[in-house]
Amino acid sequence: MNHKIQAEINKRVETLRAHQHQDGSWRYMFEGSVMTDAFMIMTLRTLEVKNEQLIQRLVNRLLHLQTSDGVWKLHEDEKRGNLSTTVQAYTALLFSGHFKREDRLLRKAERFILHHGGLEKTHFMTKWMLAVHGLYPWPRCFYVPLSLLLLPTYSPLNFYELSAYARIHFAPMMIAANKKLNVQSTWTPDIRYLIRSTNRDLHDTWYDEYRSVSSFFTTELKRLASLPSYIQRLGYQAAERYMLDRIEKDGTLNSYASATFFMIYALLALKYKKDSPLIQSALFGLTNLVTNANGFDHLENSTSTVWDTALLSYALQEAGVSSTDKMIERSLHYLLSKQHTKQGDWVIHNPGALPGGWGFSHINTINPDLDDTSAALRALSRKAIRDETVRMAWQRGTSWLLSMQNKDGGFAAFEKNTNHPLFTYIPLENAEDAATDPSTPDLTGRVLEYLGTYAGMNQHHPSIQSAMNWLLSQQHRDGSWYGRWGVCYIYGTWAAVTGLRAVGVERSHSQIAKAIQWLKSIQHEDGGWGESCESAVLKTYKPLSFSTPSQTAWALDALISVCSINDKAITKGMQFLLEANELPHHQRHYPTGIGLPGQFYINYHSYNEIFPLLTFGHYLQRSTKN
Numbered sequence: 001m002n003h004k005i006q007a008e009i010n011k012r013v014e015t016l017r018a019h020q021h022q023d024g025s026w027r028y029m030f031e032g033s034v035m036t037d038a039f040m041i042m043t044l045r046t047l048e049v050k051n052e053q054l055i056q057r058l059v060n061r062l063l064h065l066q067t068s069d070g071v072w073k074l075h076e077d078e079k080r081g082n083l084s085t086t087v088q089a090y091t092a093l094l095f096s097g098h099f100k101r102e103d104r105l106l107r108k109a110e111r112f113i114l115h116h117g118g119l120e121k122t123h124f125m126t127k128w129m130l131a132v133h134g135l136y137p138w139p140r141c142f143y144v145p146l147s148l149l150l151l152p153t154y155s156p157l158n159f160y161e162l163s164a165y166a167r168i169h170f171a172p173m174m175i176a177a178n179k180k181l182n183v184q185s186t187w188t189p190d191i192r193y194l195i196r197s198t199n200r201d202l203h204d205t206w207y208d209e210y211r212s213v214s215s216f217f218t219t220e221l222k223r224l225a226s227l228p229s230y231i232q233r234l235g236y237q238a239a240e241r242y243m244l245d246r247i248e249k250d251g252t253l254n255s256y257a258s259a260t261f262f263m264i265y266a267l268l269a270l271k272y273k274k275d276s277p278l279i280q281s282a283l284f285g286l287t288n289l290v291t292n293a294n295g296f297d298h299l300e301n302s303t304s305t306v307w308d309t310a311l312l313s314y315a316l317q318e319a320g321v322s323s324t325d326k327m328i329e330r331s332l333h334y335l336l337s338k339q340h341t342k343q344g345d346w347v348i349h350n351p352g353a354l355p356g357g358w359g360f361s362h363i364n365t366i367n368p369d370l371d372d373t374s375a376a377l378r379a380l381s382r383k384a385i386r387d388e389t390v391r392m393a394w395q396r397g398t399s400w401l402l403s404m405q406n407k408d409g410g411f412a413a414f415e416k417n418t419n420h421p422l423f424t425y426i427p428l429e430n431a432e433d434a435a436t437d438p439s440t441p442d443l444t445g446r447v448l449e450y451l452g453t454y455a456g457m458n459q460h461h462p463s464i465q466s467a468m469n470w471l472l473s474q475q476h477r478d479g480s481w482y483g484r485w486g487v488c489y490i491y492g493t494w495a496a497v498t499g500l501r502a503v504g505v506e507r508s509h510s511q512i513a514k515a516i517q518w519l520k521s522i523q524h525e526d527g528g529w530g531e532s533c534e535s536a537v538l539k540t541y542k543p544l545s546f547s548t549p550s551q552t553a554w555a556l557d558a559l560i561s562v563c564s565i566n567d568k569a570i571t572k573g574m575q576f577l578l579e580a581n582e583l584p585h586h587q588r589h590y591p592t593g594i595g596l597p598g599q600f601y602i603n604y605h606s607y608n609e610i611f612p613l614l615t616f617g618h619y620l621q622r623s624t625k626n
Helices: 001-018 033-048 054-067 081-097 104-115 124-132 146-150 164-178 215-225 227-242 256-270 276-286 305-318 327-335 370-384 388-403 421-425 441-452 464-472 489-500 512-521 549-560 568-578 607-623
Strands: 290-295 296-299 529-531 545-548 593-596 600-604
Touching: 001 568, 001 607, 033 054, 033 081, 033 124, 033 256, 033 296, 054 081, 054 290, 054 296, 054 327, 081 104, 104 290, 124 164, 124 256, 146 164, 146 327, 164 388, 215 549, 227 256, 227 296, 256 276, 256 464, 256 600, 296 327, 305 327, 305 370, 370 388, 370 441, 388 441, 421 512, 441 464, 441 489, 464 489, 489 512, 489 529, 489 549, 489 600, 512 549, 529 549, 545 549, 549 568, 549 607
Parallel strands: none
Antiparallel strands: 290 296, 529 545, 593 600
16 A cells, blocks of 8 residues: 555645646635625626626626525535525626526525525625615614724723634624615616515514623623714724725735625725725725636635645645755745734734734735644744744744633634633624634644644643643543534544644543544545534534545544554545545535635635645655554
8 A cells, every 4th residue: 555655645746746836835726605706796796897707707606506406505415505605696696687587597596595584594794795785674783883993902892802803804894784885786686575574674683583692792882882973983983994904915805805895895885986996906806816716717715825835835745755845945935925024913912922923815914823824834844944044934933823822721713812702692693603713622733733743842841731631621522523614523633633642642542542433433434534514503523425535634644643554444544545536526525624614614625635645644654664
């Protein structure tokens, strides 16, 4: 088997060498749902931008993704289809002008929407997008005083207790919602027939299902709303400034397409003209996020260039490519150019640290995250031993990463100690997943894996001991760990096991043994592993009926770190992985990344390159040692 694996590694290395860009990066599609494509069509038509070619290309992808039942799904095994996604695509097709309500494809979608509750049952973000176009009424209760942005950071209810993701979307959304924006064009359709309620006031029913708001939260918002009008005006100015200060040089807001759409409508609500430079720059940035893959254009919610490049550079080195290889040197040069030098919002909760992290996309300069930072540092580690410039960057990054440890011992995605339980009561769907940024097992495991393998730290170091204790406390009864940013329990268990092993936890540790037993128990007959996106919603493991390459690689990498290299589960899994390139499309392209559970899943086109290569490399390392 070693010979076959080495041959497969060699083939993959040469393919990646050919695909590397001149700047040293690798660029793979960050493929999400239809949301961004649909929102782009709506926005172009609302702003009356004449770009028929782009609209047609986005329409083509929407049509391609519609099922024979006339609906749209977030993932293949979503049984009935997805209501919010179907409404997004349906509305965008009407906005495009290429379809009418009477068309057969839309008739099928209409029946599905009405059968599953109509517009009233869609997700908050979908309702917001409909409301700004006058397609759904703004609720009277949906008013969050923007004076919230004026509260000091030591206040228990302040803007910076929200997660970075929530803040960058919340600010523009609240501007438009508070001003009850209604912007239309000659392209705006009438879809009131999709509202099922007849005897109830929709203004008051939008949040009927979300009344479990703490009295403290409600009281504080009422108090803020009662402040004088000039204070409220200052709140709008603060929200506007918050957005403008976080526009990247390509015109996007924090490099996210979703936040950029919301910013465009917030600017319209603030009386910016449709042709204002800020709005035109934002459209330019959005247009540059359109990428072609598999024959269809898709507007990525952001690029994943830094993430992909860091992980590929690291995987190649683990698979035996020298850090002095020109391909690796170019990738490291690219990564060094993307290290952050400016303070971002993270400094609010971590004022003593110097910048040194990395962000996710190639345009990101102020919003670093811990996963990208640890990935970039892994790639730089071998070169840092010999090169002073690289070593200085590596030390800055490692110092920043360590400084971001939460007081509970774990590590979060973007910020430090931003997990106030009060904000999980915000009356919106996914508040628990989006409003706060708690420690997660996958992030904590990944950081531990880096610190143990490349920073020379072990379980005797106080920071490592604290992280270990937190991580061990998060294991589920069946032996698994939950992964927030990958699907899902396989991802979290892989990160936890490899992280704990890297800092010196013995193979025989009872919790490690339990995790390995669980991974073996869910292996498929074909030797692979597969887990449904539904796991993220159910918060319990739900198997797929088929195996995927990335999830198989995660499970195998965990097993390789613990078991004998001749273990039957490993042998069977490696055989599956060697043949993974021949799998049908649905197995190779099932989304195994998570943006927002139940709403936004990600098919990273890079993952089938990164993680099998990494696992092949680790298998040969263990085999050689044996």
